[in-house]
Amino acid sequence: MQILIWTVVLVAVCYSISLSLLYFRQRDFIFPIPQTTRTSPEAAGFAQAEEHRLTTADGETIIVWHVPAKLSRPVIIYFHGNGDFLAAQVGRFQKLTADGNGLIAVSYRGYAGSSGLPSEQGLLQDAAAAYAFAKARYDAGQIVPWDFSLGTGVATALAAENAIQKLVLEAPYSSMVDVAAFHFSYVPVRWLLRDQFRSDLRVVRIGAPLLIMHGDRDRTIPVRFGERLFDLALEPKQFVRFPEGGHDDLASYGAIETGLKFIRSGGG
Template structure:
């Protein structure tokens, strides 16, 4: 009996080890479910937008949509979620620019026709590339970064390393490791996950106003993760609690007015030439 139980335990341990190995090897496919669906701004019916191709310092080419701002308006750099595409965010591109604001919506490496394969380091390089392109023509005092889901980690890190006027986080997490641990509770995620986007560890370095919005019924990134990140964030900061809203519709279901007000205050501050830092 003891020998039989020992063999059973070894077999189960072997199966567990195989499962862990498979998850480790395939983790980036799970974290970045890339889509090659590519669409032009014209196909998305985005009037005033143009298609761009940006080249990163490491030689990748990034597909992007760009609409320049009207005089006195801010420029938003938008970083989408891990399952997003430019096409899936075409309505947001329209909503965020209908008052004359500029928008650069970037497709990460490996997504929507951009070359390369996504990694945390690679996405940070993509963000820096987008930032550098915009700031060739526009002042940082009018620049707002908008991160959605996975993109919140990209936006937070960029905001800790470059000057911006405002940071918008839509359904943010403390780290992607924390999110993964909710699903793969039986795996030592903190030890094995390669790309953890640890926003909680760095958000206190942000020196610009922050708007965080999170739905209370988010099935992907728990609402309490957004609350915890907000508590760690420096002032000035605003938290928008969206009752009954899920993961990917915060802007559409109550968030757009908060975003308009937040960006409008930045535009007013820039017009008055007031400092962008608290």
């Protein structure tokens, strides 16, 4: 009996230590910043982009890359994934702007030359600064947030509060709580998670046409979370499923072409 008691105590202590580590290091999991140093557009091979430094409402300085839209073409506000940085996305940016679309690509606080440390509230302030930058140059009817993974939660929050033309969500989640509960099923994440990114509560306030793209083989954000978000969203909306697609490879299955076709289409 004493051995059993000590075993239970040991398990309880180990579990408590694990919970403590997850709680205090949770932002290391959500925001695994791959690069903190600045890379200019020219050095990254994207000389057509202008680099700007924006000041957020709480005083941080974030970097955005801006490619001006031609004539009345849309401007895409791009919010990247948690393990991305702007210089690594140049190939994608070139495809997005090839037919005259504008681009405003955001380097979140703490990422690749931007000051501060990332958090949900912080990233939403970064998004607000990027939207203000866009609105100073374009009509709201030209603005199209296009976002990947972590960035879809940022874009959904932005679109729920501001006028946009359309919204493109690539590998989105219903909430960060759902994703964390999937990966850490033994942890009461709904009580512990500080950055919950509740897209499920925000998407119901978006009236702009919506495109969701997701891969059936996504093991990072399972497709059911994208489906849940889609079910909650208002019309007009489209869901494009890539049967062979995982999480980071949707571009290989036509995601960029699908998104651009959606943007060019007259309706939702």
